[in-house]
Amino acid sequence: MKQSELMQEAHLHMPQGVAENYRYWGDDKTVFIQHAKGCELTDSDGKTYVDFRLGYGPIILGYQDTRVDAAVIRQIHDSGTLTGFATALDTEVVKQIKALCPQIEKMRFANSGTEAVMGAVRTARGFTKRERIVMVEGGFHGLYDELMWKSDIENWQLGETRAPSVIPFGAGIPAKTRDLVDIIGLNDDEALEHIFRLRGEELACVLLEPIIGNAGxxxxxxxxxxxxxxxxxxxxxxxxxxxxKSGFRVDKGGAQALYGIHADLTTYAKAMGNGYPVAAFGGRAEVMDVIGSQRGAVVHGGTYTANLIGLSAAHATLDILTHTNALQTVHQVGQKVKALLSNVFSRAGLAHAFAGPPSMLGIHFTPEVPQTYRDWRKTDSHLYNLFAWELIARGVMLEPDSREPWFFCEAHSQMDLAWLEDMATLALRAALDKSLK
Ligand SMILES: Cc1ncc(COP(=O)(O)O)c(C=O)c1O
Structure with missing residues (x-):
């Protein structure tokens, strides 16, 4: 079936005709995938793309990586998908993570980033016996009601001294949950000092992405x-x-290895399983040991926790990331694409700046690297959006919103860079033409 027919039929069965909100790009633009291999996607109309979206970041090696897939199949043949009992693999995977991330002493598993964040926040609250949480403007931590509050940057004007209003993501979020959350600006010294002066002794945790994977x-x-x-x-x-987003991607030890600053609790998902659903949270043993079955302990669990599909995928992926140059390759290809795009933008006389590391590259049309989410409003995100759609039309897949970085995987090393440069040049020319109309 063609995409247009698939969309029409899907509307009869799912809200918006999609399995989750963020896949809906409009009736004529929603993409239905029928094949994915390496760094390429093929849609249901037979059009192929080189993919820099990578499913919002989990693909770190490539689609259908035979090393990971074979390990998963072996595991299923050996012991099925789950039994609801402990396995030796549980400890093995934690040991792999501890070898890469020195701040982790104990861990627990989850199936998605959202679930890992929920577990970590509950653990932080259980340990501190406090309830309040501080988040950072522009951050995203999954679709967990309590954390579904965001700064309304779209309706905030540059130069305004007041902070953007904090609004719920949508309907269904209890208003009461707002009372437990404060949002401060990244790199805002005053806001940081102020929130600790105001509420220091009430704060269970400050939750943030130091490299905001959801704000370019x-x-x-x-x-x-x-x-x-x-x-x-x-x-x-x-x-x-x-x-x-950043774990096992920006460095083997994640963002914390790049900064040399370590958290009490950390969440991981995405790249740890190269696209298989697996996640984890962990940190200091003293903190994690608040989880348990005794009265007053933090409860954590779930039927699919540490299921053998996700866990064997994590084991194989982490083994490759630990023992091969895969991440170096990811960084090198990201660096090459960054240089290539910079040439394309410079030739067109377009001011541009890159944010974050090359494996998770923020691309912004602005002369200076944004330092805060509010700075993102200084970027020409409209032109970026036009550019992105022109790239998609030419077979380069990415999220048409500059708040989503470009993701790279090991399989991108096979990509034709001259082709990408041509497509970017043509797409930019077309986008600039449209922006002038
Ligand atoms: C930083 C961060 N935390 C949490 C999540 C939620 O993860 P998931 O979509 O696997 O629930 C995401 C998803 O993009 C994320 O980027």
Whole structure:
């Protein structure tokens, strides 16, 4: 069936005709995939794309990586998909993660980033016996009601001194949950000092992505992150770093290895399983040991936790990331694409800046690297959107919103860079023409 027919039929069966909100790109633009291999996708109309979206980041090696897939199939043949009992593999995978991420002493598993964040936040609250959480503007931590509050940047004007309003993602979020959450700006020294002065002793945790994978890889400065670490320590507040996007991608040890600043609790998902559904949270043993079955302990569990599909995929993926140059390859190809795009933009006289590391590259049409989510409003995100759609039309798949970085995987090393440069040049010319109309 053609995409248009698939869309029409899907509307009869699912809200918006899709399995989850973010896949709906409009009736004529929603993509139905029928094949994925390496760094390429083929849609149901037979059109192929080189993919820089990579399912919002989990694909770190490539689609259908035979090393990972074979390990999963072997595991299923050996012991099925789950039994609801412990396995030796549980400990093996934690040991792999501990070898890469020195701040992890104990862990628990989950099936999605959202679930890992929920477990980590509950653990932080259980340990500190406090309820309040601080988040950072532009961050995203999954579709977990309590954290589904965001800064309304679209309706905030540049130059306004007041902070953007905080709004729920949509209907169905209890208004009461707003009372437990504060949002501060990234790299905003004053806001950071103020929130600890105001509520220091009430804060269970500060939850953030130091490289905001959901705001164009805009990144914390090392000084700001260090001050946050110090204030957490001084106030008995836990630092909870969400590495769902950055973990095992920006470095083997995630964003924390790049900064040399370590969290009390960390969440991982996405790249740890190369696209298989697996996630984890962990941190200091003293904190994690608040999880248990005794009265007063934190409860964590779930039928599919540490299921053998996800866990064997994580084991194989982490083994490859640990023992091969896969991540180096990912970084090199990201670096090459960054240089190539910079040439394309410069030839057109277009001011541009890149944010974040090359494996998770934020691309912004603005002269200076954005330092805060509010800076994102200084970028020409409209032109970026036009450029993205022109790229998609030419077989380059990406999210048509500059808040979503470009993701790279090992299989991108096979990509034809000259072709990409041609497509980017043509797409930019077409986007600039449209923007002038
Ligand atoms: C930083 C971060 N945390 C949590 C999540 C939620 O993960 P999931 O979609 O697997 O539930 C995401 C998803 O994009 C994310 O980027």
């Amino acid at each position: 890889s805009i990144s914390a400065t090392p000084q700001w992150l260090q001050r946050l670490r110090d204030l957490c320590d001084a106030n008995g507040t836990l630092l909870l770093i969400d590495e769902v």
